[in-house]
Amino acid sequence: EIVLTQSPGTLSLSPGERATLSCRASQSVKPSHLAWYQQKPGQAPRVVIYGAANRATGIPDRFSGSGSGTDFTLTITRLEPEDFAVYYCQQYSSSPPDYTFGQGTKLEIK
Amino acid sequence: EVQLVQSGAELTKPGESLRISCRGSGYKFADYWILWVRQRPGKGLEWMGVIYPGDSDVRYSPAFQGHVSISVDTSIATAYLQWSSLKASDTAIYYCARRFGSSSIWFDSWGQGTLVTVSS
Numbered sequence: 458e459i460v461l462t463q464s465p466g467t468l469s470l471s472p473g474e475r476a477t478l479s480c481r482a483s484q485s486v487k488p489s490h491l492a493w494y495q496q497k498p499g500q501a502p503r504v505v506i507y508g509a510a511n512r513a514t515g516i517p518d519r520f521s522g523s524g525s526g527t528d529f530t531l532t533i534t535r536l537e538p539e540d541f542a543v544y545y546c547q548q549y550s551s552s553p554p555d556y557t558f559g560q561g562t563k564l565e566i567k
Numbered sequence: 568e569v570q571l572v573q574s575g576a577e578l579t580k581p582g583e584s585l586r587i588s589c590r591g592s593g594y595k596f597a598d599y600w601i602l603w604v605r606q607r608p609g610k611g612l613e614w615m616g617v618i619y620p621g622d623s624d625v626r627y628s629p630a631f632q633g634h635v636s637i638s639v640d641t642s643i644a645t646a647y648l649q650w651s652s653l654k655a656s657d658t659a660i661y662y663c664a665r666r667f668g669s670s671s672i673w674f675d676s677w678g679q680g681t682l683v684t685v686s687s
Contacts, residue, residue, distance in 0.1 A: 492674070494612075494674075501664075502664075502674075503677065507672075508668075511671070513675070547673075553626075555628075556628075
């Protein structure tokens with residue numbers, strides 16, 4: 458089973474700043490099988506990035522994803538108040554089927 | 568519009584059985600895998616298992632194998648998550664989500680969550 462380790466656990470920034478969130482896998486992950494989700498309090502998660510670098514429908518262009526192999530990054534430029542939330546990376550591997558999530562990074566207002 | 572609507576909150580006792588549901592609409596339910604996810608209070612997301620409604624193929628996370636049962640009724644576009652004997656540690660919010668994509672794979676639509684509270 459692949460383990461995803463996200464860092465930092467908590468990131469304290471101000472609106473307008475840039476956020477860089479990391480997701481490291483214990484084994485190589487296909488970029489096409491790496492996604493990022495945003496979860497706000499009391500809400501279900503929603504996808505922001507799929508295929509490591511593709512913005513989901515309705516996600517503003519200040520969100521971007523990159524990476525390959527075992528290291529992936531979610532970057533949010535010019536933070537807006539609505540961006541403060543918990544972010545999870547998630548991977549899929551097929552043999553055996555595995556849909557592991559990272560433990561999450563809490564992006565909080567400084 | 569694609570929607571997943573889950574059943575309401577449950578308050579149960581240890582040892583009791585329970586089944587919660589996830590009804591899909593706005594798309595061909597049989598054609599997309601459905602994922603179940605647990606989120607304990609204040610904790611992260613844990614995948615429990617997935618089911619393909621077209622043929623009821625189920626795959627469980629090793630952490631949940633033998634502890635829960637996932638099923639589907641395609642005639643009413645509904646997936647189920649079931650326990651035969653609940654524990655206090657099963658207290659959590661449970662989400663269902665639709666798997667999208669083939670070359671890329673992600674979960675594009677989520678239910679609103681079902682809060683299950685297990686307490687004596």
